[in-house]
Amino acid sequence: MTNNVAGVQLTSIVQRIERLEEEKKALADDIRDVYAEAKANGYDIKTLRKVVRLRKQDASQRQEEEALLDLYLNALGMLKDTPLGEAAVTREFGGKAAA
Amino acid sequence: MTNNVAGVQLTSIVQRIERLEEEKKALADDIRDVYAEAKANGYDIKTLRKVVRLRKQDASQRQEEEALLDLYLNALGMLKDTPLGEAAVTREFGGKAAA
Amino acid sequence: MTNNVAGVQLTSIVQRIERLEEEKKALADDIRDVYAEAKANGYDIKTLRKVVRLRKQDASQRQEEEALLDLYLNALGMLKDTPLGEAAVTREFGGKAAA
Amino acid sequence: MTNNVAGVQLTSIVQRIERLEEEKKALADDIRDVYAEAKANGYDIKTLRKVVRLRKQDASQRQEEEALLDLYLNALGMLKDTPLGEAAVTREFGGKAAA
DNA sequence: GAACTCATAGTCAAGC
DNA sequence: GCTTGACTATGAGTTC
Numbered sequence A, B, C, D: 001m002t003n004n005v006a007g008v009q010l011t012s013i014v015q016r017i018e019r020l021e022e023e024k025k026a027l028a029d030d031i032r033d034v035y036a037e038a039k040a041n042g043y044d045i046k047t048l049r050k051v052v053r054l055r056k057q058d059a060s061q062r063q064e065e066e067a068l069l070d071l072y073l074n075a076l077g078m079l080k081d082t083p084l085g086e087a088a089v090t091r092e093f094g095g096k097a098a099a
Numbered sequence E: 001g002a003a004c005t006c007a008t009a010g011t012c013a014a015g016c
Numbered sequence F: 001g002c003t004t005g006a007c008t009a010t011g012a013g014t015t016c
Helices: A005-040 A045-075 A083-093 B005-040 B045-078 B083-093 C005-040 C045-078 C083-093 D005-040 D045-075 D083-093
Strands: none
Touching: A005 A045, A005 B005, A005 B045, A045 B005, B005 B045, B045 C045, C005 C045, C005 D005, C005 D045, C045 D005, D005 D045
């Protein structure tokens, strides 16, 4: 099976994927360990998970807001970083990013 | 918030988890890249995924079979009083159980 | 609440689901009983469960392997332009792809 | 393997379990179908699941309450179903089951 | 790009 | 009670 170019290439692909998935699984196990350790220290895992999830949402939300701001700035003619552009943005958005 | 022991500890926990999840996500992205590269080289992703999944199943199946064998071997030593155990022991040792 | 079409329909849906879940639960109980009876006859439940699980895995694995074979057979007809496909077709038919 | 009493018994056990699990799976599939049909009729599956879960909770809660009531009634000397007992229960619980 | 299927992650309950 | 296994729910992936 592997005594031809295609076979060698395929083997390489599959092995790379499997290697990466092993590492991914190892990290998942590490995460479990951290939760277990936290539990041993008296923390409630369920609540902890909720905290992590909320922070992730916050982060992605913040990213979306920044992306939206960029969009607006671009629409304004990419004037950001110039005094004039800044003034325009301030005038448009009232000094605050799209919340 | 963090100028107390509990707060410091909690912050540490959350940050460790978030760090590990970032790395995990990076690996997931790497895997995607490998599939994408394979596709660019003419491989069919669907088939590739199935191959990987199948190999994973093979591995876990082999492990389970070995675990079952261990279970049986232990049972041969302990289950002298059960119908199956007796029959198995008889079959193994050609006589009465080594009581 | 139920003297309108939507209410009647919804009631019907929920009742059908609940009926089916009751039957499902009854079967789960039956399975428990069989294990309990087996245990009473001297069998080791843990081993028994592993045997059942393993047989299930065998079945699904066989199915997946057949599905993979189908995928390959299809690929042999379609993937003439890919490295693996070309090699496979060459190997199968001893010459150029049946273009 | 099956030409002895234990083997026959074991085979029977495993087959009974597998048969029951097949039926259980069939019911699970039926339930999926009902949800799918509901979805096709415009219902939201997630909400539907929530409704079913809540009703199940209600049911088990009601059962617990009834069990608690029985416990009380027994503690009162199993006087229920007699005029005197009824009066006692009324006096204790104010005419309403433990809510 | 929208729906549908599949895989993984999280929650829950049963068994040891 | 603690760990393992089943079920649920969410998210990624695929297909139309």
